Amino acid sequence: MSNTLASRMNRLGTETAFEVLVRAKALEAEGQDVVHLEIGEPDFDTPSNIVESGIAALQAGWTHYGPANGQPELKQAIADYIQRSRGAVYEPDQVVVTPGGKPIMFFVLLALLEAGDEAIYPDPGFPIYRSMIDFSGAKAVPIALREEHDFRLDVDELASLITKKTKLLILNSPANPTGGVLERSDLEAIARLAVEHDLTVLSDEIYAELVYEGQHISIATMPGMAERTIILDGFSKTYAMTGWRLGYGLFPEDLVPAMNRLMVNSVSCTAVAIQQAGIEALNGPQEAVGEFREAFRRRRDLIVDGLNRIDGITCVRPKGAFYAFPNITGTGRESKPLANMLLDHFGVAALSGTAFGDAGEGYLRLSYANSEENLTKALDRIDACATKMRA
Numbered sequence: 001m002s003n004t005l006a007s008r009m010n011r012l013g014t015e016t017a018f019e020v021l022v023r024a025k026a027l028e029a030e031g032q033d034v035v036h037l038e039i040g041e042p043d044f045d046t047p048s049n050i051v052e053s054g055i056a057a058l059q060a061g062w063t064h065y066g067p068a069n070g071q072p073e074l075k076q077a078i079a080d081y082i083q084r085s086r087g088a089v090y091e092p093d094q095v096v097v098t099p100g101g102k103p104i105m106f107f108v109l110l111a112l113l114e115a116g117d118e119a120i121y122p123d124p125g126f127p128i129y130r131s132m133i134d135f136s137g138a139k140a141v142p143i144a145l146r147e148e149h150d151f152r153l154d155v156d157e158l159a160s161l162i163t164k165k166t167k168l169l170i171l172n173s174p175a176n177p178t179g180g181v182l183e184r185s186d187l188e189a190i191a192r193l194a195v196e197h198d199l200t201v202l203s204d205e206i207y208a209e210l211v212y213e214g215q216h217i218s219i220a221t222m223p224g225m226a227e228r229t230i231i232l233d234g235f236s237k238t239y240a241m242t243g244w245r246l247g248y249g250l251f252p253e254d255l256v257p258a259m260n261r262l263m264v265n266s267v268s269c270t271a272v273a274i275q276q277a278g279i280e281a282l283n284g285p286q287e288a289v290g291e292f293r294e295a296f297r298r299r300r301d302l303i304v305d306g307l308n309r310i311d312g313i314t315c316v317r318p319k320g321a322f323y324a325f326p327n328i329t330g331t332g333r334e335s336k337p338l339a340n341m342l343l344d345h346f347g348v349a350a351l352s353g354t355a356f357g358d359a360g361e362g363y364l365r366l367s368y369a370n371s372e373e374n375l376t377k378a379l380d381r382i383d384a385c386a387t388k389m390r391a
């Protein structure tokens with residue numbers, strides 16, 4: 001018999017990082033040495049106070065269902081943290097806790113978009129934005145992020161893409177895959193457009209704690225924006241907790257009941273012991289967050305300086321997140337074949353810029369969430385690859 005999928009499944013994309021990880025692991029199983037620069041997760045262990053609090057929670061009996069939108073104490077801790085870290089004011093009832101930040105994308109795009117709507121998303125950008133807009137049946141409209149504009153979106157270009165059908169705008173600052181950070185003036189101009197055209201904004205701020213110059217600013221703090229902004233954030237990147245699956249959204253009040261229903265219809269609630277660890281993460285000691293940031297800053301400088309020394313490659317210094325997005329057009333190769341060649345023949349797992357949209361052609365994405373020793377090894381191998389291509 002053949003099991004037939006619903007046609008909507010043809011519109012659902014994927015995230016290439018996980019596929020490249022599988023290929024890299026297969027090569028390792030065959031005995032190849034691979035430096036992993038493909039997957040976007042801190043290589044640090046979760047700070048021990050958080051781990052201990054998760055264990056204690058399980059031992060104390062946090063093993064049952066909890067409220068769909070999250071434990072009240074965690075929602076309070078999140079609302080406090082968001083106010084303290086970026087001055088955005090949300091009540092605990094406006095917080096929805098989810099297994100990772102990713103479900104917030106899934107829920108928001110499913111709940112707000114339908115055929116006939118348009119949604120603007122960053123290109124290159126996190127691949128799930130495009131995938132989920134397509135899945136919803138709405139039209140996905142890319143806004144290009146260009147190197148010559150420091151990978152910040154061009155506000156005039158954004159204005160030219162807005163039509164009567166535009167319902168939602170996705171922002172991601174600091175950004176994956178480029179490391180670009182929107183400036184205050186960008187956010188002010190974007191906020192004016194959002195208010196003028198009555199747009200909802202999904203502001204993915206998952207890398208908010210990883211800004212190397214200046215400070216993270218949330219668009220939710222701009223005039224008229226709190227009532228139309230959903231902040232997506234989580235514990236994965238800030239506290240090195242990717243495998244715990246703990247994230248959240250902060251919503252305008254009128255959207256909360258729909259999120260509650262999506263939670264009830266999908267996962268029921270986020271694991272309650274994990275939520276207890278989340279309370280410790282936000283309310284306990286914060287030294288590790290700064291230490292992670294400083295380690296990432298050193299690694300950023302190491303990899304960017306190293307890439308800029310390689311003939312055929314140039315790399316802007318990203319202001320946030322933990323990704324370098326080098327321009328590889330000088331190598332004479334396109335992104336995907338180059339990424340394949342690096343993995344298959346030089347033992348470096350990297351992602352093609354095109355895994356993040358058409359505007360990613362000419363670039364690779366390298367996650368520098370890896371040791372300085374491994375980054376140095378990867379740079380030597382990338383140099384050897386570039387030299388071979390010139391020969």
Ligand SMILES: Cc1ncc(COP(=O)(O)O)c(C=O)c1O
Nearest residue numbers: 100101102126176206234236247
């Ligand atoms: C831009 C962006 N948003 C959201 C996420 C989701 O993170 P998580 O679901 O682990 O919280 C990621 C993860 O790579 C990301 O890069």
